[in-house]
Amino acid sequence: MFFKKFLKVFLIFLLLAFVFTIAEEVELHTINGPGGLEWLIKRYKEFQDKTGIKVTTTVVPYGRDQNIKLMASFLAGGSAYDVFVIDCVEVPQYAEAGWVLAIDEYITPEMKKDLLPFAADGMMYKGKWYGLPWASEWKSFLYNANLLKKAGFTNPPKTWDEFVKMSQTLQNKGIVKYASAWSWAPKECLICDYVAIAATFGAELFDKDNNPKLNSPLAKQALQFMYDMIHKYKIVNPASISWTENDVDKAMAAGDVAFGMRWGLPLVMLNDPSQSKTVGQWKIALMPSIDGKHPYTVSGPMGWAVSAGSKHKEEAIKFIFFMADREGAKKAAIEQGVVPGWASVFNDKDVIKAVPGIEDLLEQGKYVVNRPRVPWYHDFSTMFAKELNSALSGIKSVDQALEDAQKKALEIKEEYEKSKLGK
Numbered sequence: 001m002f003f004k005k006f007l008k009v010f011l012i013f014l015l016l017a018f019v020f021t022i023a024e025e026v027e028l029h030t031i032n033g034p035g036g037l038e039w040l041i042k043r044y045k046e047f048q049d050k051t052g053i054k055v056t057t058t059v060v061p062y063g064r065d066q067n068i069k070l071m072a073s074f075l076a077g078g079s080a081y082d083v084f085v086i087d088c089v090e091v092p093q094y095a096e097a098g099w100v101l102a103i104d105e106y107i108t109p110e111m112k113k114d115l116l117p118f119a120a121d122g123m124m125y126k127g128k129w130y131g132l133p134w135a136s137e138w139k140s141f142l143y144n145a146n147l148l149k150k151a152g153f154t155n156p157p158k159t160w161d162e163f164v165k166m167s168q169t170l171q172n173k174g175i176v177k178y179a180s181a182w183s184w185a186p187k188e189c190l191i192c193d194y195v196a197i198a199a200t201f202g203a204e205l206f207d208k209d210n211n212p213k214l215n216s217p218l219a220k221q222a223l224q225f226m227y228d229m230i231h232k233y234k235i236v237n238p239a240s241i242s243w244t245e246n247d248v249d250k251a252m253a254a255g256d257v258a259f260g261m262r263w264g265l266p267l268v269m270l271n272d273p274s275q276s277k278t279v280g281q282w283k284i285a286l287m288p289s290i291d292g293k294h295p296y297t298v299s300g301p302m303g304w305a306v307s308a309g310s311k312h313k314e315e316a317i318k319f320i321f322f323m324a325d326r327e328g329a330k331k332a333a334i335e336q337g338v339v340p341g342w343a344s345v346f347n348d349k350d351v352i353k354a355v356p357g358i359e360d361l362l363e364q365g366k367y368v369v370n371r372p373r374v375p376w377y378h379d380f381s382t383m384f385a386k387e388l389n390s391a392l393s394g395i396k397s398v399d400q401a402l403e404d405a406q407k408k409a410l411e412i413k414e415e416y417e418k419s420k421l422g423k
Helices: 002-024 036-050 064-075 089-098 109-114 117-122 145-150 160-172 188-200 215-230 238-242 243-252 315-325 326-336 350-356 357-365 377-392 398-421
Strands: 027-032 052-059 083-087 140-144 258-263 284-285 296-298 300-308 368-370
Touching: 027 036, 027 064, 027 083, 027 315, 036 052, 036 315, 036 326, 083 315, 089 296, 089 377, 117 300, 117 315, 117 368, 140 145, 140 357, 145 160, 188 215, 188 296, 188 368, 188 377, 215 238, 215 377, 215 398, 238 357, 284 398, 300 315, 315 326, 350 357, 377 398
Parallel strands: 027 052, 296 368
Antiparallel strands: 083 300, 140 258, 140 284
């Protein structure tokens, strides 16, 4: 009898040990770019310490490489990566394909009230939530107040005409060789800058039914202005047509230009003596516009999302809330300069104290536009960046580049719709 009781207890013990071992062996997999990787790994370790759930990451370059790896995982069932950062332009494509988990049941009415509208919109598609806002960024227009003061200016430009005249004065007085630099390489960075500038001219690139309007008069006017800044007014470093954001950052930090644009919390890097020679010189201003009344910029909200094919959905949900809920967003803003998607975090006294210029940043946040929210975005953006760059490089005229882009965009949309219907 004693032996039977002992055996029973022993078997129960083994079963419990097995269950706990299984629980301890839950491991989430994610994918990241190289930026901020050390800090992210630190946060993954903090999550493991808190929950016992390990998080490992695959590191790839940003952009298409990351997208290609994710899509390969999705097509193979979606279990290779449990959680990932989703860009607002990827939400429609991933949602339509059933690759990303809807998280509506975890988003409370109180949370919805606290989220910035554009950040929430970026994570939604057809009324459903597919990510928890994480890096709710937009590009801010910056000016070097010291350089403008040398040229006799006390305020930044409000219109593009003022921008041109101030740039010419800065150059004519020998203060800078080129007043500004931009990220106009034939990549996603060019799409972002064009979307922002086009919005300041009042251009809408797509209608409400996702039909492209790339060859509209206002769209052409905006691109012509970008071309003229390089070739007619000569106020933009011509190397801009091959530059990405990192190149612009270096020019701003070195004091080589008086105007520039930066993502996120833009003054953090520029006020870091280890990275910048222009500490304390840069200020945030509203984006110039054609009439001074439409200071729009481009937004790029991202969020943490869960793969629909994850075998550990419950643990994955815990992880994305650890990273991107209000507490996680506050920590990310203070420690890493990640722009929060929560209004309450923007107004948090610790964040205001730790992050310079955050009050000015919020004013620009009232005037933001998203890139096109179409499920065929990646094919479109690759094509559109090449067409825009061909115009800025002088390979094609502005008219020809945008007419070609319009035609190709319609073809891409048609191909997508055919594939969806299985034709």
